[in-house]
Amino acid sequence: MTPPTVDVHAHVLLPEVDALVAGLPGHAEARELDTRRNGPAALAVSGPMVRERLPGLTEAGVRLAAMDARGVDVQLVSPSPSHYHYWADEETAEKLYRLANEATAAHCSAAPDRLRGLGLVPLQHPEQTVRALDHALELGLAGVELSSHAPGRELSDPAHEPFWSRAVETGAILFLHPFGCTLDERLDQWYLSNTVGQPTENAVALSHLIFSGVLDRHPGLRLIAAHGGGYLPTHIGRSDHAWSARSDAGAGCAHPPSSYLKRLYFDSLVHDPHVLRELIRVAGADRVLLGSDFPFDMGTEDPVGALRAARLSDADFHAVRGGNAAALLRKD
Template sequence: MATPTVDVHVHVLLPEVEALVDGLPGLAEARALDARRDGAAALAVSGLMVRNRIPRLTDPAVRLAAMDAQGVDLQLVSPSPSHYHYWADEDTAEKVYRLANEATANHCAAAPDRLRGLGLVPLQHPEQVTPALDHALEHGLAGVEISSPAPGRDLSDPAYEPFWAQAAKTGAIVFLHPFGCTLDERLDRCYLSNTVGQPTENAVALSHLIFSGVLDRHPDLKLIAAHGGGYLPTHIGRSDHSWSARSDASSGCLRPPSSYLRQIYFDSLVHDPDVLRELVRVVGSERVLLGSDFPFDMGTEDPVAALRAARLPEAECDAVRGGNAATLLHLALALALALALALALALALALA
């Protein structure tokens, strides 16, 4: 079989989730914080951009037509990061993750051979995170999507240890996709909250996971970092130097930080063919996956063309285009099971 083209960084908008939280205490405060961090100009542009893309974000038929135009065979669909709602209390948070998981699963059920889904977990309530992951898996999702920090906690917080253990045990995918930036008003103009903030948040979150030993304790974790991992892969030498030069930097992890990059998957969305080639060189072609950020404006309309612009060797290009994701998502096994089910159904109908 030819290698499928698999896009691992795409989003779905879930109106059900937004209807659930509308008017609840805490939402207005959270939106005010986002407004201060992003700036009024960014919010105005983003609002129009999202409204123009609602059909692609909500209608499976429109999504599939766009995939056909892009030459994408399968998408790994994650909720829009605007659905994290890490401000929510325990009762609301449980309702949000259950509704998000179920709605994402329903969206993907429109074309199960072409859409796989990721759910959400409420990082602000660590005791709920593992049950939320289990809930996502029970609904046929491949894993969950998380942001870089939760209020008052980084991903290295010991409270998340049961979550990392369960994700590694079950083989669940954890998609690290920051939303917003904790540098606050320093980036509130010219869309710096995204162009600078997102790569910064990726680098900080991954560094916490590396330096704290999370990846030592859970080497089988299937972690995908959005935006090519941000600044970390191309500046990992500084991390290695600190690990070798300072006792406080080397106390938490067993090996040089650069060695852990080959335990992480990275999407290809770096917007520069030279940077993509460097990402492949640093982490290995087997650790890079095609990503587009479909259908938002900070993504790419043609992820395959963006990949080919890097002029990788054909075998490496095919691996990034879909071979790696096919292995990660067990697509061959899923296809075999689907064929077996179809044959069994056909046989049952013939004998009826």
Template sequence: MTGPAVDVHAHLLLPEVDALVAGQPGLAHAKALDARRNGPQALSVSGPMVAARIPLLTDPAARLAAMDTQGVDVQLVSPSPSHYHYWADELTARQIWAAAHTATAAHCATAPDRLRGLGLVPLQHPHLAVEALDHALAAGLLGVELSSHAPGVELSDPALEPFWARAAETGAVLFLHPFGCTLDERLDRWYLSNTVGQPTENAVALSHLIFSGVLDRHPALKILAAHGGGYLPTHIGRSDHAWRARPDARGCAHAPSSYLRRLYFDSLVHDPCVLRELVRAAGADRVLLGSDFPFDMGTEDPLAALAAADLPPADHAAVRGANAAALLGL
């Protein structure tokens, strides 16, 4: 197999950011909301799970050894979504992104041929988003990670227009990775907060980007959606029908399904049939290998998960690494 295998969905824990926010009232409120949304059983499992993976999340040597075992040549490393801290005021937000960018760049600098990084952007303060993006790029990162929404801010918010414009201008990679689902207590058992909540948030966020015309106004955007884009790519026919049948669904210039080929998606869908459908719907050149390293809702063997989809050889090679190499400029 020629070319590097590139995993675009891998995470990093940042003790520097944790130290910055420790003891702040906003953090306590956010943790209480997280506990309410996930439920006590999920928290009792997640705590030990994360603790057991601290070396993989913080130690570059442990990360590289695990990549060698997986057969992954390059990772695109993004901060754990627990570091978004969208409750933070402007001063704290600036401190968070500065610390996150410095620490992520340092982590990746230990193996610059194998690790590339993303930063953070404060969606709760849209007027600071361009500043945060520019800071990430200046630190040597390839772009930023963002959630599906922030309190009071959807991705269709006009206040984010300068951010989308700057991202398109610079060619920055925007990794859309939800954290928390606003369905709240309806999903507080059986880990529904993640298994149902995350793909729901992906679908809602992408629909805001499509229907609001963000992708019409900024066609050069490089948006990479985690979790295969959630429910949207495999249920896009319903969006197309609404766009054709209802004038109030005509916010975008073209049928919603056409925008799937302007987006990028990771391969983390946990089902070879769904992965094949994602490739069909979005195009083989728009799907990239993703593992959610090293969390338990990811896959420990992303290359085996890709092989199980039994894609044509050219499509397999594209998803394995060729698409990511082109997107990331490897």
């Protein structure tokens, strides 16, 4: 039986979350940092782009019509990463994740057979993340979305161990999607904040999970890395060399870093069929899932066509197109 076409990288914008944080202490400073990181030219383009695509980001009917036009049967819908708000204090963070989870679940309820949702967790407050994950799952969401780090706290931080354990215990899907890059103003021209920043953050975050031993301690994690995992899969040989050549690099994980790629999942959004073939070679065809970044301009309007351009075998094509994701969603 031919599997459905499943897009695991699609976003929803939640006006309720924007209204919650507007005017709160810390919000203005976070916006100023975002402005510095992106630069004025990028913001001048991004503002109109988001306004133009707002119906697809907020209206389920528009989303479903776009899915039909692109040949997509099911979307895994995650909040816009602009909703992370890792600057928020404990009280605000709890209100925020509950509101984001509820609003995402409501959006997906318009077509529960075609839209599956992900919630949010406040990585800046590790003591809340298990509760936030449980709340998302109680609402029928498939799991949660998280960024590459929170200010002053990497994904390798021991404080996150209960969260990883709970994610394995529940079978939750985790979607790793960076927002912003700590290279800051070095990337404030030519949209380098996204084109270089996002794949860099992916590579750093995944390296923290690998080299720290998180994936050794929690081998059952079901984590999908956006943007094909960034730079890491195509440069994993350098990580393997460091692991074998240096005692400090090899101290935290039990196996060569490349072996952990086969424990992770990656979306197909790499914008180059040759890179996609390499991702499939190093991670395995059973670990790559279709992704479009709907409806943003850094995504693809024809995810199936982009996949077809990689000229995979029929079995691998159908696995990436939807078979792998359908199996993953059936388990959640």
